[in-house]
Amino acid sequence: MIASAIEGRVRFRHPFLTDPETLRAVAEQVAALPGITGVDGNPRTGSLLITHDARLKTADLLAMAEAMARKVAPEAPAPARAARPRGRLKPGQLTRRTQKFGLATCMAGAVATGLADTKAAHLAFGLGLAGFAAWHLFMYRRRFMA
Structure with missing residues (x-):
């Protein structure tokens, strides 16, 4: 309350x-x-x-x-909330969502393949993670440099 x-x-x-x-x-x-x-x-x-x-x-x-x-409470029941229609994502939202999903996937893949001792896959996920991190840093460069 x-x-x-x-x-x-x-x-x-x-x-x-x-x-x-x-x-x-x-x-x-x-x-x-x-x-x-x-x-x-x-x-x-x-x-x-x-x-x-x-x-x-x-x-x-x-x-x-x-x-x-x-x-x-007895006089006024809580109004039912209507479900909001889900629309298409705006381009900026899609970009941020792609970055976050890519970063999380590559991080999880790098950790899993590192523990499984598969060097080639670990390297591939690590390079993917570096790529997504560079993209992320580029997109937010103004915030980081401020």
């Missing part, structure tokens, strides 16, 4: 908060509590960010949130 907590700030996440009406109702109830200085909700992520006075303890906030969740 608590996604993060620091002094004076707590973020709650719950599936019921993905419903905009439920989120609005909970945010209004929380904002009316003493010691609360700000409430910001996001139905897309199902989260509620609460800023509060430092005298209010996180444990007290959690107890209040659980009490509210018990009140809201």
Whole structure:
């Protein structure tokens, strides 16, 4: 339920908060509590960010949130999430995925053939790994040189 907590700030996440009406109702109830200085909700992520006075303890906030969740839970079932359609990969995504797959495959192959003591295959996988690593370094050269 608590996604993060620091002094004076707590973020709650719950599936019921993905419903905009439920989120609005909970945010209004929380904002009316003493010691609360700000409430910001996001139905897309199902989260509620609460800023509060430092005298209010996180444990007290959690107890209040659980009490509210018990009140809201029977009334508002969690909305079913529709599966996102998977589209084609963009060229940059395909390049990065190919690099990662190539690096991982060559690394695993080099380790396996090194343990199996097959020198020719180990050399081939090692050269492949070096090639993918060079490609990777070339693609991210601006980050490495910054």
